[in-house]
Every structure is written in structure tokens, then in C-alpha cells.
Amino acid sequence: MTVAITVQNLNHYFGQGQLQKQVLFDINLEINSGEIVIMTGPSGSGKTTLLTLVGGLRSAQSGSLNVLGQELAGATAKQLTEARRHHGYIFQAHNLHSSLTAIQNVKMGLELHPAVSLTEIQTRATDMLEQVGLGDHLHDYPDDLSGGQKQRVAIARALVSHPQLVLADEPTAALDSKSGRDVVTLMQTLAKEQGCTILLVTHDNRILDVADRIVNMEDGRLTKTALALTEI
Amino acid sequence: MIKFIQQLQRRTPLGWLQLSHERGRLVVALAGIAFADVLMFMQLGFQASLYDSNTRVDRAMAADIILLSPKALNLQNLSTFSRRRLLQALDVPDVQAANALYINSLTWRNPQTRLNATVQVLGFDPDQPAFNLPQVNQQLDKLKLPDTVLFDRGARGEYASVITQLDQNQPVTTEAEGRTLTLTGLFELGASFGADANLMTSDQTFQRLFPRRDAASVSLGLLRLKPGADPDQVAAALKSHLPEDVLVLTAAEFVQFEENYWKTASPVGFVFGLGTAMAFVVGVVIVYQVLSTDVNAHLKEYATFKAMGYHNGYLLSVVFEEAMILAFVGFIPGAILPLGLYALAAKATALPIFMTVSRALLVLTLTVVMCILSGAIATRKLQSADPADMF
Structure with a gap:
């Protein structure tokens, strides 16, 4: 099995000089391809910071951070942007573009990849929305969709380009328990079909069972790096 | 692509x-x-x-080369120069005709409202057309009578009934500088920022209206050239032939001169x-x-x-x-x-x-x-x- 993410001795600081504050302490983590890893921990423990570092939204300051075979520590802004094209993001809020219909939003996830032709964009976006159960809402604007539907469009947007890595930050936080459950199951099914790795940050105990592995973070340190699901 | x-x-x-x-x-x-x-x-x-x-009158002038005083600012402030220069200009070979144009502003009584108004009077010899305006040139004979003028159809102000009357060939009379003026016809030039209306008249009537203007002091000299002559060459010849108390401009330069005044000096x-x-x-x-x-x-x-x-x-x-x-x-x-x-x-x-x-x-x-x-x-x-x- 290949390794998707390798984090070694990663430290991260916010602020400069006197005000500098360390938020991540000596993180070591390895995630295999196709693995679904859930990261839990109290607020302010540094989960999101680690997620943004892995996702190439922040540049890593020290240590080593290898994501999908690319070293992100010391990468330039342009390299980070390129790296982000291979990731799928699912945010707490759906963050759909309100001026675009569901299908236009999903297409935006494919337009980034110049190899994909116009007709392919069209069919893949349609298929993807059908897979998430929104085949009847292709041309609805986000404002006309329910919270769960919006989050499903966001998942379709994140997965339509078949990313090798999906990063999600509390994707169920804004949803009721049933839609939350549906959304996570959907992510799990689609990810298994496409064989992609998922790193998911959540507070939601109800969805922990989808994980292959759960890591816990507290005060900027990983406390249990390899807790098998059966141990909970 | x-x-x-x-x-x-x-x-x-x-x-x-x-x-x-x-x-x-x-x-x-x-x-x-x-x-x-x-x-x-x-x-x-x-x-x-x-x-x-402001260049409409300038552009309508029937002239290839224009003589004016070096003190001239624009059409409303032309100053004058000696009529002799016109006769001297005829010495230059390609110059066919040299005519005087007199311009002055006149306070007259608006024939319709009977209130004072200011108009611009253009006086010239009716035997020598001074403008490329067919309407004027067809009515030159009318101007040979003393104290008759042609009126501008495009004038700014209340002249509607005057124009209607003139259109029906009924002369209109009014008064200016203690004389009775008869309006006998119409032409069209239009108002400008410098003048509300234009009157065309003979040089004789002009002299009567402005007795203090000396007939030997002209506002503009309109020179017509023989067919085929190059205005730039003739202008150069005129410049060397005439003394420095007169400015020689081609028709295009004169329009430019007028425009330049409004662009920069005003x-x-x-x-x-x-x-x-x-x-x-x-x-x-x-x-x-x-x-x-x-x-x-x-x-x-x-x-x-x-x-x-x-x-x-x-x-x-x-x-x-x-x-x-x-x-x-x-x-x-x-x-x-x-x-x-x-x-x-x-x-x-x-x-x-x-x-x-x-x-x-x-x-x-x-x-x-x-x-x-x-x-x-x-x-x-x-x-x-x-x-x-x-x-």
C-alpha cells in the first residue's frame, strides 16, 4: 500500500517575534492511500491548522510534509496552488458560489484541469450530481437548495475531478443528524469508488464509525496516532 | 489561437x-x-x-487666403488694417481678387420684441460675393439698396415671427444707431458663442451704421486666387511682399486660428x-x-x-x-x-x-x-x- 501523506517533525508557529506562538508540536503522521482518517480534538487544538498545512493552504515552516509525493515544506505559492488542484475540499459551510447553479458550481471543479474537454466537463458534472442524488436539481441556485443538498453539491464539486486526497473540515457541523449521516456515507461511498484518501476533522461523534483510523489532537500534539476502530 | x-x-x-x-x-x-x-x-x-x-462664419468665407490685423484675437475682436494692403496684394501674380470685409457688433432693436439686442454685422461689396452661401449670393441685389440687410435664420433669440414674415417675402423694418434698417431676406449661418445672430449688408450700409469706422480700415481681406494656384505658395509670396502690419493666413489656417483662440485664450x-x-x-x-x-x-x-x-x-x-x-x-x-x-x-x-x-x-x-x-x-x-x- 502506498503512502499518501507523510508528516515528520512538523512544527508550526503563528505570529512573529515576541508574539510568536507555537500551535503545532512535533507532529508525526502517516496516512496510506485509500484510508479514511478522522481527526478529533477540542477547539483550538490545532486540527484545522494541520489540515490547512496538508491541503497546501498555508506553507509549512519546519519539518517535512509530503503530500501525494510532493514536498510542501518550503514550496512556493505557485507550487502550493498547483498542489491544491489535486485535492478536494469540503468545508464546514458549503461555500458554493451563489451566482452559479448547482451544475455550474460542480463544473468549476473541473475547469481547473485543462486536459478535460468541454463535453467531458458537462457529462462528468451531470453524472456527479446524479450520484449525489441531485439529478433533478442541476440548474437550481444554492439559495433554492436545502442545507443538506448544498453540502452534497459541495461534495460533488470536490470529488468531480477525482482527487487523490479529500480534506474535510467539519462537513456535518451545519447539518441535522440525518443529513449529516447521509453526507458522510456519501463521501465514504464515493471515496471508496474513486480510491481516494480522506482526512476529516470533526467534533461529531455520530460519524466516527466511517473512519479506518482516528487520530486525536490536543494542544498541538497528536495523542493517539493509531487507534483502531475496534478499540473505541 | x-x-x-x-x-x-x-x-x-x-x-x-x-x-x-x-x-x-x-x-x-x-x-x-x-x-x-x-x-x-x-x-x-x-x-x-x-x-x-465659432468657425462657421470663417468657413463660409469665399476666400483662399485671408489678410487680417496682427492684433486680431478672434472674429469678434479683429481690429483693423489698412485697405492699401489689399491693393498691394493684387501685385502678387496668382491673386485674382482682393475684397474687404467689415465686421462689427451692433446693438439693434429686435424687430419682434422691440428690445435691444446685439448682432454681428458683416459688410462687403455686393458686387463681389464674400461668402460661399448660395442664399446670400442670390440676394446680393437686394443689398444694393441703402439700409437693407439680410437676416440669419439660425439666430438665437426671439425672431420666429420675423423669420415667418421674411419667408413670405414681406420686408421687416427695425431701428439701429438712429437709422431705419429693412430686413429683406434670409440666409442661414447660426448663432455662435461669440454672436447671437449675423446680419449681412453692403459696405455702404455698414459705413452708415458705423460712421466712426473708416472705410480705409478693413476688418478682413478676402483674397481669391487664380484657378490652379497653390494657396501655401501664394501666402508665402504675400508674406514677403506685404509689410508686417498685416497677417497672411490660408483659409484653413484662419479657421485654425479662430479655433485656437477658443481652445486656449478663452x-x-x-x-x-x-x-x-x-x-x-x-x-x-x-x-x-x-x-x-x-x-x-x-x-x-x-x-x-x-x-x-x-x-x-x-x-x-x-x-x-x-x-x-x-x-x-x-x-x-x-x-x-x-x-x-x-x-x-x-x-x-x-x-x-x-x-x-x-x-x-x-x-x-x-x-x-x-x-x-x-x-x-x-x-x-x-x-x-x-x-x-x-x-
Whole structure:
């Protein structure tokens, strides 16, 4: 099995000089391809910071951070942007573009990849929305969709380009328990079909069972790096 | 190139979708741009009509070369020079005829309202046509009678019933400088910023109206050349032949001289130029407001696009796409409205205000520059769309 993410001795600081504050302490983590890893921990423990570092939204300051075979520590802004094209993001809020219909939003996830032709964009976006159960809402604007539907469009947007890595930050936080459950199951099914790795940050105990592995973070340190699901 | 078009086809027209999704905001934006365009059109229109109307008499003169006093400022302040220079000009081979034109402003009694008004009197020898105006040249015989004048149909002021009467061939009488003047016919030149109306008359009548003007001191000398002569060469010959108390200009140079006065020496040209610049700035502010509001409203979405791997350049292109759409769509009402306003202003001021293709292109260019400039300022906000804040 290949390794998707390798984090070694990663430290991260916010602020400069006197005000500098360390938020991540000596993180070591390895995630295999196709693995679904859930990261839990109290607020302010540094989960999101680690997620943004892995996702190439922040540049890593020290240590080593290898994501999908690319070293992100010391990468330039342009390299980070390129790296982000291979990731799928699912945010707490759906963050759909309100001026675009569901299908236009999903297409935006494919337009980034110049190899994909116009007709392919069209069919893949349609298929993807059908897979998430929104085949009847292709041309609805986000404002006309329910919270769960919006989050499903966001998942379709994140997965339509078949990313090798999906990063999600509390994707169920804004949803009721049933839609939350549906959304996570959907992510799990689609990810298994496409064989992609998922790193998911959540507070939601109800969805922990989808994980292959759960890591816990507290005060900027990983406390249990390899807790098998059966141990909970 | 083909690759570029293919890329364009793939691309979601995000700028257009963003603008068209917010109908209200789009309408306000377009109204703002149209407003700025209308302002620019009006200022430029008045400016052009200023130059146009003030050179209309100059352009109508039947002359290839014009002699004038070196002290002349414009048609209303020509000063005078000696009539001898006209006779001397005839020494130069290619000069066929040299005629005097007398110009002075006259306070007369408006025949309709009986109130005092100021008009510009153009006096010349009726045997020698001084203007390329068929209407005048057909009526030269009328001017041979003493104290008769031809009246300007395009005059500014209350002359409607006078014109109707003259149209029915009924002479109209009025009074000026203690003499009774008879209006016997019409021609058309139009009002300018310098004069409300023009009267054409014979040099004899002119002398009677202005007894203090010496017949030997002329306002302008109109020289006609033999067919085939080159005006520039003859003008050069005249310059060396005549003393320095007279200025020699070709017809084109004379129009340029008049226009130049209004452009530089009078404040009017500057005022309209400034007005255009102000309208441009107003436009920049309006478009900037619209675009920056739009960028602010979509900051979160833009940050999401950045997180998905879109470059900053892509977001810049969205803002510029919006700017270009606003410029071109806003220009349409901005160019149509002035057509009506020009007609209205032309009617109210008797000035020649009309739309020209070159002005429309100029304003379109200014609109595009205006929108690009506003777009460039608005994109500064894009930097604050930080994808790291999205999680």
C-alpha cells in the first residue's frame, strides 16, 4: 500500500517575534492511500491548522510534509496552488458560489484541469450530481437548495475531478443528524469508488464509525496516532 | 489561437453570471456608467459645438487666403488694417481678387420684441460675393439698396415671427444707431458663442451704421486666387511682399486660428475639457463602487476558488470581465440618451450640437479605460481573499 501523506517533525508557529506562538508540536503522521482518517480534538487544538498545512493552504515552516509525493515544506505559492488542484475540499459551510447553479458550481471543479474537454466537463458534472442524488436539481441556485443538498453539491464539486486526497473540515457541523449521516456515507461511498484518501476533522461523534483510523489532537500534539476502530 | 477559443468555450462566464445574478446591482451600475457617458457626451458635444459654431462664419468665407490685423484675437475682436494692403496684394501674380470685409457688433432693436439686442454685422461689396452661401449670393441685389440687410435664420433669440414674415417675402423694418434698417431676406449661418445672430449688408450700409469706422480700415481681406494656384505658395509670396502690419493666413489656417483662440485664450475650451475629466472621474468612482462591492460580496467564494487551486490571475480576469461587460453594456444607453439631449440642446441654444462617430468612439474608449481603471483598483481587495481562512 502506498503512502499518501507523510508528516515528520512538523512544527508550526503563528505570529512573529515576541508574539510568536507555537500551535503545532512535533507532529508525526502517516496516512496510506485509500484510508479514511478522522481527526478529533477540542477547539483550538490545532486540527484545522494541520489540515490547512496538508491541503497546501498555508506553507509549512519546519519539518517535512509530503503530500501525494510532493514536498510542501518550503514550496512556493505557485507550487502550493498547483498542489491544491489535486485535492478536494469540503468545508464546514458549503461555500458554493451563489451566482452559479448547482451544475455550474460542480463544473468549476473541473475547469481547473485543462486536459478535460468541454463535453467531458458537462457529462462528468451531470453524472456527479446524479450520484449525489441531485439529478433533478442541476440548474437550481444554492439559495433554492436545502442545507443538506448544498453540502452534497459541495461534495460533488470536490470529488468531480477525482482527487487523490479529500480534506474535510467539519462537513456535518451545519447539518441535522440525518443529513449529516447521509453526507458522510456519501463521501465514504464515493471515496471508496474513486480510491481516494480522506482526512476529516470533526467534533461529531455520530460519524466516527466511517473512519479506518482516528487520530486525536490536543494542544498541538497528536495523542493517539493509531487507534483502531475496534478499540473505541 | 484555436486553443485560446477552446479555452474560452470551456470557461464558465463567471463575471457575467455574477453580474446578471444581481439584477438590481447591475441596473444601478449600468445607470451609473450611462450617466458618466452622458456627462462626457454633453461636455464634448458642447466643446465641439463651440469650435464648430465659432468657425462657421470663417468657413463660409469665399476666400483662399485671408489678410487680417496682427492684433486680431478672434472674429469678434479683429481690429483693423489698412485697405492699401489689399491693393498691394493684387501685385502678387496668382491673386485674382482682393475684397474687404467689415465686421462689427451692433446693438439693434429686435424687430419682434422691440428690445435691444446685439448682432454681428458683416459688410462687403455686393458686387463681389464674400461668402460661399448660395442664399446670400442670390440676394446680393437686394443689398444694393441703402439700409437693407439680410437676416440669419439660425439666430438665437426671439425672431420666429420675423423669420415667418421674411419667408413670405414681406420686408421687416427695425431701428439701429438712429437709422431705419429693412430686413429683406434670409440666409442661414447660426448663432455662435461669440454672436447671437449675423446680419449681412453692403459696405455702404455698414459705413452708415458705423460712421466712426473708416472705410480705409478693413476688418478682413478676402483674397481669391487664380484657378490652379497653390494657396501655401501664394501666402508665402504675400508674406514677403506685404509689410508686417498685416497677417497672411490660408483659409484653413484662419479657421485654425479662430479655433485656437477658443481652445486656449478663452476659458470656455478649458471648462468643457475639465467637465469631461470630471465626468470620467465620476464614472471611475461609480464603477469602482460597484466592482468593489461585488468583490466584497464574493470574497468567500473567491477564497474557495483559490483553495480549489485557481490562480490569482483567474480571479483578476473575472473582475476585468465584469469591468468590460459594464463598459460595453453601459455605453449603449450612454450613447443613445445624448442623441435626444443633443437635439434638445441644439433647439434651446441654436448651436450645432450633434453626435459624431469619432466622438462616440472616443467616449467608448474612455468608458473602457474608466472601467479597467476601476477594475484595477477593485482587484486590490482580492488579495484579502485568503483560502487558509476558509477552514
